[in-house]
Amino acid sequence: xxxxxxxxxxxxxxxxxxxxxxxxxxxxxxxxxxxxxxxxxxxxxxxxxxxxxxxxxxxxxxxxxxxxxxxxxxxxxxxxxxxxxxxxxxxxxxxxxxxxxxxxxxxxxxxxxxxxxxxxxxxxxxxxxxxxxxxxxxxxxxxxxxxxxxxxxxxxxxxxxxxxxxxxxxxxxxxxxxxxxxxxxxxxxxxxxxxxxxxxxxxxxxxxxxxxxxxxxxxxxxxxxxxxxxxxxxxxxxxxxxxxxxxxxxxxxxxxxxxxxxxxxxxxxxxxxxxxxxxxxxxxxxxxxxxxxxxxxxxxxxxxxxxxx
Amino acid sequence: xxxxxxxxxxxxxxxxxxxxxxxxxxxxxxxxxxxxxxxxxxxxxxxxxxxxxxxxxxxxxxxxxxxxxxxxxxxxxxxxxxxxxxxxxxxxxxxxxxxxxxxxxxxxxxxxxxxxxxxxxxxxxxxxxxxxxxxxxxxxxxxxxxxxxxxxxxxxxxxxxxxxxxxxxxxxxxxxxxxxxxxxxxxxxxxxxxxxxxxxxxxxxxxxxxxxxxxxxxxxxxxxxxxxxxxxxxxxxxxxxxxxxxxxxxxxxxxxxxxxxxxxxxxxxxxxxxxxxxxxxxxxxxxxxxxxxxxxxxxxxxxxxxxxxxxxxxxxxxxxxxxxxxxxxxxxxxxxxxxxxxxxxxxxxxxxxxxxxxxxxxxxxxxxxxxxxxxxxxxxxxxxxxxxxxxxxxxxxxxxxxxxxxxxxxxxxxxxxxxxxxxxxxxxxxxxxxxxxxxxxxxxxxxxxxxxxxxxxxxxxxxxxxxxxxxxxxxxxxxxxxxxxxxxxxxxxxxxxxxxxxxxxxxxxxxxxxxxxxxxxxxxxxxxxxxxxxxxxxxxxxxxxxxxxxxxxxxxxxxxxxxxxxxxxxxxxx
Numbered sequence: 001x002x003x004x005x006x007x008x009x010x011x012x013x014x015x016x017x018x019x020x021x022x023x024x025x026x027x028x029x030x031x032x033x034x035x036x037x038x039x040x041x042x043x044x045x046x047x048x049x050x051x052x053x054x055x056x057x058x059x060x061x062x063x064x065x066x067x068x069x070x071x072x073x074x075x076x077x078x079x080x081x082x083x084x085x086x087x088x089x090x091x092x093x094x095x096x097x098x099x100x101x102x103x104x105x106x107x108x109x110x111x112x113x114x115x116x117x118x119x120x121x122x123x124x125x126x127x128x129x130x131x132x133x134x135x136x137x138x139x140x141x142x143x144x145x146x147x148x149x150x151x152x153x154x155x156x157x158x159x160x161x162x163x164x165x166x167x168x169x170x171x172x173x174x175x176x177x178x179x180x181x182x183x184x185x186x187x188x189x190x191x192x193x194x195x196x197x198x199x200x201x202x203x204x205x206x207x208x209x210x211x212x213x214x215x216x217x218x219x220x221x222x223x224x225x226x227x228x229x230x231x232x233x234x235x236x237x238x239x240x241x242x243x244x245x246x247x248x249x250x251x252x253x254x255x256x257x258x259x260x261x262x263x264x265x266x267x268x269x270x271x272x273x274x275x276x277x278x279x280x281x282x283x284x285x286x287x288x289x290x291x292x293x294x295x296x297x298x299x300x301x302x303x304x305x306x307x308x309x
Numbered sequence: 310x311x312x313x314x315x316x317x318x319x320x321x322x323x324x325x326x327x328x329x330x331x332x333x334x335x336x337x338x339x340x341x342x343x344x345x346x347x348x349x350x351x352x353x354x355x356x357x358x359x360x361x362x363x364x365x366x367x368x369x370x371x372x373x374x375x376x377x378x379x380x381x382x383x384x385x386x387x388x389x390x391x392x393x394x395x396x397x398x399x400x401x402x403x404x405x406x407x408x409x410x411x412x413x414x415x416x417x418x419x420x421x422x423x424x425x426x427x428x429x430x431x432x433x434x435x436x437x438x439x440x441x442x443x444x445x446x447x448x449x450x451x452x453x454x455x456x457x458x459x460x461x462x463x464x465x466x467x468x469x470x471x472x473x474x475x476x477x478x479x480x481x482x483x484x485x486x487x488x489x490x491x492x493x494x495x496x497x498x499x500x501x502x503x504x505x506x507x508x509x510x511x512x513x514x515x516x517x518x519x520x521x522x523x524x525x526x527x528x529x530x531x532x533x534x535x536x537x538x539x540x541x542x543x544x545x546x547x548x549x550x551x552x553x554x555x556x557x558x559x560x561x562x563x564x565x566x567x568x569x570x571x572x573x574x575x576x577x578x579x580x581x582x583x584x585x586x587x588x589x590x591x592x593x594x595x596x597x598x599x600x601x602x603x604x605x606x607x608x609x610x611x612x613x614x615x616x617x618x619x620x621x622x623x624x625x626x627x628x629x630x631x632x633x634x635x636x637x638x639x640x641x642x643x644x645x646x647x648x649x650x651x652x653x654x655x656x657x658x659x660x661x662x663x664x665x666x667x668x669x670x671x672x673x674x675x676x677x678x679x680x681x682x683x684x685x686x687x688x689x690x691x692x693x694x695x696x697x698x699x700x701x702x703x704x705x706x707x708x709x710x711x712x713x714x715x716x717x718x719x720x721x722x723x724x725x726x727x728x729x730x731x732x733x734x735x736x737x738x739x740x741x742x743x744x745x746x747x748x749x750x751x752x753x754x755x756x757x758x759x760x761x762x763x764x765x766x767x768x769x770x771x772x773x774x775x776x777x778x779x780x781x782x783x784x785x786x787x788x789x790x791x792x793x794x795x796x797x798x799x800x801x802x803x804x805x806x807x808x809x810x811x812x813x814x815x816x817x818x819x820x821x822x823x824x825x826x827x828x829x830x831x832x833x834x835x836x837x838x839x840x841x842x843x844x845x846x847x848x849x850x851x852x853x854x855x856x857x858x859x860x861x862x863x864x865x866x867x868x869x870x871x872x873x874x875x876x877x878x879x880x881x882x883x
Contacts (some may be wrong), residue, residue, distance in 0.1 A: 053399055055554075078401035088396040091388075093329040098322060105318035106400040145396070 004067065006031050006153050006184040007052060012061035014047050021047045023208035025061075029153075029201075032182040034175075036199035038189060038295065044208040045188040046086070049157055052186070054078050066152055079108055082151030084142045086158040092131035096122055099130065100144055107149035120144045120174065136167035143174060154178065156187040160194060172197060192295040202295070206303050220293045226263040228291045229270050233258050234284030242277035258286075316406045323410040327380075327418060336375050337418050338425070341368045345426060349434065353649065358629060359599030361436040362521045363493070365426055369449065370490035370514050376419050377456025378463065378477045381411055385464035386473040395555040404552035408461055408545060415457040416450065423449060435647060444527035445520050448534065452513045455537035458544035459509070459571060465551040466565045484510035489518070495596035502589055507579030509572075512536060515588055515595070522598040532578060539574035547571060590712050597711025600873040604628040605846075606643045610653035611854060615660040615826040615839035617818055619856065625658060627846040630872035634842055651874075656866055657854055659821060660838045661689025661847035663719055663828035664803045666726050668694050668793030669701070676704055679792075679799040680715030681880045686800030687868050689847035690719035690828070690837055692789070694726065714870065714880060717847075720832040731791040732809035733802040787828040788820065804863045811859040818856055846872040 007029040014022040022044040029035040037045045050056045051063060054070035054077045063070060070077045090099055100113045117123040120140045125133065133141065139159065146154055159175065160168040175198050178185060189195055195202045196216045203213040212219055226249075236257035245251070249270070252261045264270040267290050278285050327333050345368045352360045388394050397407070423446065430436040439445050463480070467473040485491055487501065488510035494502055505511045512533035519525040527534065547567045551560065582588045605627040612620040612635065624640025626633045626648060643650040664683065669676045683691055693701060698721040705718040726734075788810060790802035803824075810820050829838030836845045848869035853861035868875045 055398055075401045078399065083399035085395060085399060087392055089392040090396060091326050091393055093326055094322070098325070102318050102322045103400060105314045106402050108312075 004031075005029060005064075006033070006066060007035075007186060008062070008064040009048070009052070010062045012048060012051065012063060013059045014044075014051060014056070015059045021208060022051075022058075025203075025205065025208070025210050027203050027210060027213060029184060029186055031184055034179045034183075034185040034187065034198055034200045036187050036189060036195040036202040037205055038192070038195045038202050038299075039205035040190055043205045045205055046157055048205070049155055049186065049188055053081065053083050053155055079149065080151060081153045081155060082146035082149060083155045084146040084157065084159060086161060088142070090130045090141075092129060094130050095127055096130070096133070096141055097126035099141065100148055103145045104148040109149050111148060111150040113148065116144055116147055119177075134167075135163055136170055139163060139167065139171055140174070143171075151183075153184045153186065156185060158188055158190070160189070160191065168194075192299070196295055204295075204299060204302060211302050212298065216295060219295065219298050221265075226265050227267040227293070228261060228263050228289075229267050229274065230259065230261045230289040230291065231274055231278060232286040232288075233278055234286055235282070237278065237283050238281055242273055245273070315402055316409060319402075319406045320410040320413050323414045324417060327414050333380060333418065336379055337372065338422055340375070341372050341422065341426070342429075344368055344371060345429065349430075353603075357599070357603035358436055359522065359602030361430050361434040362518070362602075363599055365430055365436070366514060366517045366521065367490045368426055369423065369517060370488060370510060371485070372419060372422055373449070373452050373456050373513060374481055374484055374510060376415050376453060377458075377460040378481050379460075380418065381415055381457040381460030382463040382477055383460070383470075383473055385411060385461055386467055386470055389464070389553060390470055390556045392555065394553075398554035404549050404554075408458075408548050408552075411461060412454055412457045416453050419453050420446070420449075439521050440524055441520050441526050444525075444530075445517065447527045448516050448520060448530055451534050451537040451541075452516075455509065455541045455544075456513075458541045458548065461548045462544045462551075462568060462571050465548050465553065466560060466568055468556070468559055484508050487511065489514040489592070493596060493599075494592040499589070502592060503583045506582035506588055507575055509537070509540065509575050511588075512575075512578065515591055518595045519591065522595050522602075532581075536574040536578040540571060543573065544571045593712045594710050597714070597873065601630040601711065601871050603872065603874070604633075604646070604648035605651055605869070605872075605874065606640065606646060606648040607651045607653050607658055607848075607850065608640050608643075610656050610658040610850065611856075612840055613657060613659045613821055613825075613856065614841060615822065615829075617822045617826075619818075625840060625848075627848070627869065627872050630846055632840060632842055632844050632846050635840060651850070651867065653850055653866075655852070657851050657856070657861065658840065659687075659849045659851070659855070659862075660825040660840055660844075661849050661868065661870070662687055662803065662824045662862075663690040663692070663787070663832070663838060664688045664716070664790050664792065664824075665692045665787040665828050665831060666694050666722050666731075666789035666791060667691050667799060668724075668791075670793065673704065676701075677713055677715060680704075680708065680713075680718075682798070682800045683716035683792075683803075684714065684868060684870060684875060685877050685880045686804060687849035687851070687862065687865050688716050688800060688803055689849070689868070689870055690717045690832075690834075692720045692722045692828075692832060693718055694722045694724050694793075696724045711871070714873075714875065717837075717870075719828075719834065719837070726789065726791045726794070730794060731789055731802070731806050732813070733806040734791040734794055734797055736805065736809065787823050787831050801863075804860075807859050807862060817859045820859060821855060 005028040009028070010026045012022055012025040013020070025044065025048055027035070037048065039045050047056065051058045052065050052070055054074035057071050065077050066080055068076045096117070097113070100117060104110050104113060114123065117126055120143060122137065122140055122144060125137060130138070130141070146156070156175070160171050163171065172194065175185070175187070179198065187198065199216065201213065201215055202219065203210045204219070205211070214222065237253065237260060241251055249262050249264050253259065262270060271288060271290065275285065275288070345364060348367060349361065349364045352364055427436070427438055431438060459480070463473055463476050467476055487497070487505040488508055489505070490510065494505060497505065516530040516533040519529055520527070547570060551564060551567060553560065606624060607627070608624045609622055610625070612623045612625065614620065614635070620637050623638065624636045626646055628648065667683070669679055680691070695701065701718060704713070707713045708715050708717055788806055790806045791797060792799040792802045807820050807824065811817055825838040836843065837847055840848070846869050849865065850867040851861050852864040852866055855861040865877070868877060
């Protein structure tokens with residue numbers, strides 16, 4: 001079944017005693033797709049992912065990972081997936097190569113550890129103790145350990161949380177490489193930029209429910225509609241709009257009339273028209289911004305609260 | 310899915326990590342080594358196999374406890390609490406390889422220490438390698454595995470490092486203090502000794518002592534091995550059942566009751582021991598073996614060797630319950646022969662006396678007291694006049710094995726004294742009736758209730774009025790006290806007998822020969838009644854020279870029984 005989804009979740013529910021961590025979550029992840037679960041802390045992302053990884057039983061719902069039920073066919077699932085959890089650790093005195101070899105021994109499928117460590121720029125560090133690694137190196141090792149079995153699905157739970165920006169960039173590049181190799185990846189994050197940059201599709205999760213699902217661009221357009229174009233000039237602009245400008249997209253000026261903003265579904269077309277007009281008026285073009293609504297905007301729009309508190 | 314490759318890789322990795330952990334090496338080797346040396350020097354391990362063995366067993370038990378609770382339990386808790394185990398949770402493995410790797414690592418880390426300590430003990434204290442070394446290693450394997458499993462079960466029921474610290478200390482210290490490893494079991498009150506039978510470490514300690522001190526094999530420790538293996542199985546079963554990969558998986562408080570199940574085998578064996586008292590006897594025997602194994606150098610003594618010869622000044626070395634060497638003159642330096650020194654200038658060393666005919670009371674407790682009184686007086690062997698020697702076989706064995714301290718039952722004789730009442734008995738009869746006071750200088754006191762005194766007086770009068778059986782026989786051969794007849798006290802009567810014989814004109818050297826080597830020959834024994842290499846170290850050290858004044862035999866300085874310097878005042882406490 002080449003077209004069967006790698007992951008299928010329908011009506012997932014999970015309770016801890018009286019607390020309902022996951023209320024109703026459904027989504028599918030296709031083969032070769034990078035899928036993001038985006039939401040604030042406590043939204044139920046990690047619980048969902050851990051149920052998929054076979055680490056927790058679920059309360060209700062139907063879950064398939066590579067066609068297996070992670071609750072009853074746990075070992076089959078664990079053997080075929082790669083996982084990078086948040087808040088894990090390795091013993092201080094384990095060497096990089098030893099850790100990779102140890103984890104490789106648990107799986108029925110293996111990949112070349114040497115190639116893997118080279119690719120993650122860890123080969124030169126192969127004899128280093130875990131405790132001597134930097135944050136980025138530790139995170140790269142976590143990725144390496146998730147890849148030792150050449151997994152059919154890679155689960156990355158908050159892969160860049162707590163890392164400094166430069167290291168985050170480094171990890172993003174690595175994940176992009178994996179995406180380009182057509183790997184199926186399920187990634188959770190509360191960083192909008194991360195989801196926008198890395199994911200083919202995103203599900204926005206809040207308080208145990210999926211509140212929106214689609215490509216990042218889809219979500220933006222569906223929810224907020226248009227891209228905003230901002231233009232800055234040296235001299236005030238005339239009151240009359242350009243000839244043939246549709247009243248559907250009103251131009252909004254600042255008080256000194258040196259800046260205008262417009263929301264438009266075809267930003268490229270709008271920019272072309274407006275630049276011509278500014279030039280013709282001799283207002284002296286200073287700067288142009290094309291601002292797409294971000295997932296952050298989407299999230300605020302949908303939930304009325306910010307992603308990070 | 311679980312393959313051998315995962316097991317071997319996990320075991321290899323755990324081992325490597327453990328070897329890289331300096332604290333593990335410290336607690337497994339350096340810390341016991343410090344204990345070993347401190348206690349070895351302090352206990353005088355050089356002066357006897359018993360003390361050296363006690364120190365080795367202490368260090369080995371300490372090692373097993375540390376290995377199990379700190380190495381196994383604390384480490385497993387740490388790995389869970391710091392999120393290391395969580396990383397393994399996502400891999401397709403079960404808890405079994407993790408538990409197995411911990412146990413295997415425990416064994417591999419522990420075993421070299423055994424060889425190290427025996428090596429040092431041999432080099433430094435001259436302790437021979439254990440005869441049943443295979444049994445020892447076999448038994449220790451069960452011990453290490455069981456305690457490691459117990460450590461893991463602690464890890465599986467606690468919810469934090471602090472909790473594991475508390476529970477481990479609660480298990481570790483009672484076992485350290487009550488198992489016999491540090492404080493000798495025989496020094497504890499009897500009820501505490503019974504309590505100790507419920508502690509797993511006690512069985513470990515007694516098993517090792519049995520193998521080392523009493524030359525038992527692993528087969529003699531089957532009950533202990535059974536309890537240890539049962540505990541291992543229960544612990545592993547529960548360990549897998551309660552296994553948690555991350556600290557966020559909290560355990561219900563009721564699940565902690567599972568630990569009780571892990572201790573169940575020891576409740577069973579402890580209950581059985583409390584009922585059978587077998588280990589309490591074993592404890593006494595081990596304690597006795599240790600006392601018997603001390604080495605002594607008795608120096609500058611006049612030595613009466615038993616065969617009538619006298620070394621005016623010489624030295625005797627006692628080791629392992631036997632006389633190892635006899636030197637005329639000053640003898641060696643005590644340090645070079647690793648022995649405790651007993652200065653004996655102006656004193657005379659004799660073989661322990663043998664009282665050739667006594668009677669014992671009917672009750673076992675009274676029999677024990679009588680034999681203890683005899684030993685108190687330097688009489689290390691007795692011939693017991695009885696119709697039914699079979700009844701005394703058990704008591705004889707208990708004294709031989711050291712469970713009870715007293716004069717050895719050297720042999721049996723007919724129920725009547727061979728040549729009528731002894732001189733001492735006749736004097737006892739002739740003394741004032743009905744309130745007989747023995748000898749004026751009695752070493753033990755006869756305290757009789759008034760009704761028994763009257764009966765006694767009647768008895769004595771009856772005997773006295775009997776016609777004399779021929780002559781007075783001043784010198785029966787071998788001499789005896791006839792103690793026990795008409796409540797004639799055990800011990801003092803014998804010394805009085807010797808004095809009466811001397812008064813009757815027998816030469817002291819002749820008397821002393823007849824109560825030592827002469828009596829031994831009469832009972833067909835080669836190894837008692839003599840001071841010569843290879844003989845049992847049954848010895849009597851007295852002030853003065855009994856060869857000139859026979860009453861010197863009552864001025865007792867020390868009594869040795871099978872190499873043990875008898876604590877004489879403690880003998881009569883019961």
